[in-house]
Amino acid sequence: MRKAAFIAVILGTASIVTTGAVLAKGGPGGQGPRMSFEEIDADGNGEVTQAEMDAMKAARFAASDTDGDGVLSLEELTAQGVKSVAERTEKMLAQRDTNGDGVLSPDEMTNSRRAGKMLERFDTDGNGSISKEEFEEASNRMRQRGKGQHRPGQKPGTETEQN
Known part of the structure; x- marks a missing residue:
């Protein structure tokens, strides 16, 4: 608690x-x-x-x-x-x-729907762990989305999933 x-x-x-x-x-x-x-x-x-x-x-x-x-x-x-x-x-x-x-x-x-998915999203090489480079790449992607860019495959004008 x-x-x-x-x-x-x-x-x-x-x-x-x-x-x-x-x-x-x-x-x-x-x-x-x-x-x-x-x-x-x-x-x-x-x-x-x-x-x-x-x-x-x-x-x-x-x-x-x-x-x-x-x-x-x-x-x-x-x-x-x-x-x-x-x-x-x-x-x-x-x-x-x-x-x-x-x-x-x-x-x-x-x-939540996103629980446990961070490792999946950040681990771009699929080795089961997140390297510093993968972490920084993911952080940069999130910052770019904050500036109005969208996830790959997401249409402009659609909402990004919030937790």
Whole structure:
């Protein structure tokens, strides 16, 4: 239990820091937080205009700008980050708490489609271990995906699987 709690704290802290940076840039890839088509299509006509996208972006910014001064302070970014982390951790608990006890065991923390696949993905020569070179290559691939590039075979515009 202690190990799972420790991991959750580390993940939460990392998410807070990351969320602040993401909000400052306007979201992943500079595109802002993910939202549904229906949220953006304010007039409900089945088409999204630039004006509707700009309005949604302005509304999200205004919601984070709690003092209304037109800029986001460290405190406002942190508050938004804490809110985002809380929402993500609630979702993670709901998804992974397979026995419904309200807490995550170490087994439930690794209970995902991607668990155990890191070695497979990183071990490009198939020898059952990851060399420093393989690790660095995989890290570079992940960084490139963070810059808008996609996995081999993944079509542009499709979401990358998140854990």
